[in-house]
Amino acid sequence: MIKVALVDDNTQVCTQLEKALAASAVKRGVNVDTAVYYSGESFCSSLDRGRNFDLLFMDIELEELNGIDAVDLVRNKYGNERMRIVFISAKAEYAG
Numbered sequence: 001m002i003k004v005a006l007v008d009d010n011t012q013v014c015t016q017l018e019k020a021l022a023a024s025a026v027k028r029g030v031n032v033d034t035a036v037y038y039s040g041e042s043f044c045s046s047l048d049r050g051r052n053f054d055l056l057f058m059d060i061e062l063e064e065l066n067g068i069d070a071v072d073l074v075r076n077k078y079g080n081e082r083m084r085i086v087f088i089s090a091k092a093e094y095a096g
Contacts (some may be wrong), residue, residue: 001031003052007043007067008059008088014038017057040065047078054082057082060089 004021008014014036025032035051037043040062056074058067067087074080 001033002036002054003036004057005043005046005051005053006034006057007037007039007040007062007070008057009062010059011038012057013059013088013090034084039063039068040070044070044073044080047074047080052080052083054084056083056085057088058085060087 001023006014006021007019008017018034018036021032021034024030035046035048035053041064043058044065056071058071060067062070071085071087074083076087
């Protein structure tokens with residue numbers, strides 16, 4: 001079982017990414033448990049409650065706690081060096 005967190009304030013992006021992950025998991029015969037969060041704060045609150053993830057898709061620009069700061073908390077406050085992190089964004093200037 002791969003535990004995946006999706007963090008983006010755009011519900012459509014989360015829905016599309018969740019569907020793509022589910023389709024890929026079925027194709028590869030992998031079980032995926034996906035949790036969706038619409039803010040950096042709600043994601044970090046879940047970590048405070050003991051949730052843990054193998055893979056994180058994190059939007060860079062979020063309303064209050066942005067993706068960069070949230071990932072900094074994952075690494076430094078929660079001490080999680082194992083979680084794989086993929087930054088996502090709709091903005092072309094972040095591509096590269």
